[in-house]
Amino acid sequence: MIIRAILVTIFSISLLFAVPLVTTASQVKTESGMAQKLAVLVDKAEFNSFHAVALQAGYQALNQLGHPDAKNLLVVTNAGYAKVDDQSSAPCLDALTAVTGCTVGKGNLLTVHSAAFTPLYFFVYDSLSGRAAYLEVDKNTKIGGTSFTQMLDKKDLFAYQAVETIMASKLIANPEIWDKKLKNRIFNGREFSLVSIANLWTDKAPADLMQAALFHDHFCPGVTAGYYLAKFLLDKYPLADNQSYHIIASPAWCKDDALQVMLNCTVGKGNMVVYPLADTDKQYLLPEAKDAAGINFVKNTGIYFMYNKKAKTGKGVVLGFDWDKLCKESGISFGREYPWRDNLQCDLWMNRHSNDYARYVTVIKEFELEQGSAPGDYIGPSINPWKKLDLWQNK
Structure with a gap:
C-alpha cells in the first residue's frame, strides 16, 4: 500500500x-x-x-x-x-x-x-x-x-x-x-x-529587473536606468544600522518605479516624494546641477537620503544618469523612425551591460543632513530642495 x-x-x-x-x-x-x-x-x-x-x-x-x-x-x-x-x-x-x-x-x-x-x-x-x-x-x-x-x-x-x-x-x-x-x-x-x-x-534579465518591469508593466530604458541607480546606491551608499532610504524624485520618470521595487521606497509610506522640475526651471540650476537636470543629456534622477530616524542623522547624495555616454558606447540613437525599436535595442544592450551600472551614474553632490533634521525638511510647499542644497540660482 x-x-x-x-x-x-x-x-x-x-x-x-x-x-x-x-x-x-x-x-x-x-x-x-x-x-x-x-x-x-x-x-x-x-x-x-x-x-x-x-x-x-x-x-x-x-x-x-x-x-x-x-x-x-x-x-x-x-x-x-x-x-x-x-x-x-x-x-x-x-x-x-x-x-x-x-x-x-x-x-x-x-x-x-x-x-x-x-x-x-x-x-x-x-x-x-x-x-x-x-x-x-x-x-x-x-x-x-x-x-x-x-x-x-x-x-x-x-x-x-x-x-x-x-x-x-x-x-x-x-x-x-x-x-x-x-x-x-x-x-x-x-x-x-x-x-x-x-x-x-x-535575454535572461535578472529577477529583480524583471520585477521592476512587471510593476511598470513594460521594459523601457528608463526602468533599466532605475535598476542601475538602485544597484549604485546599494553598492556605493549601503545602509548602516537603523538607516533607511528616502528619495526626492525630481523630476519623476520611469526610473522611480524600479526604485520603488528595488528599495521599497513608496509615496504611500512617505519615503519617496516627488518635486516637479519643469524645463523652464532648469535655467536656474547652478552649472554643476544642470547636467543632473537634463542639460547635455545627463538626466536628473533625484536626491537620495540614507537616514536614521531614531538618531535623526544621515547623509544624502544627488545623482544623475549619463544617457549621452550610454548612447555613445552602445551605438544606439533615440528619436529615429521607429521609437519602439530604439527602446528595445537599448533595453537589450542595458541588460547585457547591467554589471557596468556605475559607468553611467553620476554623483552631483554629497552632503550631510543638518543635525536633527529629516529628509522631509528638504521639500515642502515653500521649500525647493535644489535651493536648500545650494544648487539653485535666484530668479
Whole structure:
C-alpha cells in the first residue's frame, strides 16, 4: 500500500510538469485531461469558472503554437490584478501552471501589474520559435453563477486572439513590418509591453529587473536606468544600522518605479516624494546641477537620503544618469523612425551591460543632513530642495 501511494504521488507530480498534449474540450473535463493536472494543485470541489477560463486560454495558445517544448515556454498575464464580473482572477494562475507547466517559482509565469478594470489577458511565448499567442477575455463575460464545466464549454470567450512572431532579432531587422502590426494593435495596445517582457526574459534579465518591469508593466530604458541607480546606491551608499532610504524624485520618470521595487521606497509610506522640475526651471540650476537636470543629456534622477530616524542623522547624495555616454558606447540613437525599436535595442544592450551600472551614474553632490533634521525638511510647499542644497540660482 505504501509503495502504491508513492507511485500515485509520483504520477500526479509528473502530470503537472509533463509537456501538454493535444486535448479536446471534452477531455479537459475528464480526469485524464487538464482537469486532472489542475487537481494536483486545487481540490476538485474548488474548481471554478476562472480555472476553466485559464485552461481554455492555455490549451488554445499551445494548440496555436504547435505544442512547443515546455522548457521554452513563457506565460505572461495580468491574472490576479484584473477582475472579471467584479471577481478576482487569481485562480487562473493555478490553471495556467496545470496546462503549461510554467510556475512563478521557475520564473516563467509572470504577472504584469495592471488596474483591476483592465481586461484579463493571457500571453504564451515559445522562445525557440519566437512565436507568441495572445488571448484576451471578453470584458462582458459573466463569471458569477457560471460553473467550471459551463465555462469550459463557453464559446466566444475571447474578444481578441492573435499569433505573431515577436523575436527581437526579427523585429529589429524588419521594423516596418512590425510597426504596421503595432499600429494595428494586434495585442490590443499591449504590443510593446509583451514584446519587451518576452524578449528580455529570453535575454535572461535578472529577477529583480524583471520585477521592476512587471510593476511598470513594460521594459523601457528608463526602468533599466532605475535598476542601475538602485544597484549604485546599494553598492556605493549601503545602509548602516537603523538607516533607511528616502528619495526626492525630481523630476519623476520611469526610473522611480524600479526604485520603488528595488528599495521599497513608496509615496504611500512617505519615503519617496516627488518635486516637479519643469524645463523652464532648469535655467536656474547652478552649472554643476544642470547636467543632473537634463542639460547635455545627463538626466536628473533625484536626491537620495540614507537616514536614521531614531538618531535623526544621515547623509544624502544627488545623482544623475549619463544617457549621452550610454548612447555613445552602445551605438544606439533615440528619436529615429521607429521609437519602439530604439527602446528595445537599448533595453537589450542595458541588460547585457547591467554589471557596468556605475559607468553611467553620476554623483552631483554629497552632503550631510543638518543635525536633527529629516529628509522631509528638504521639500515642502515653500521649500525647493535644489535651493536648500545650494544648487539653485535666484530668479
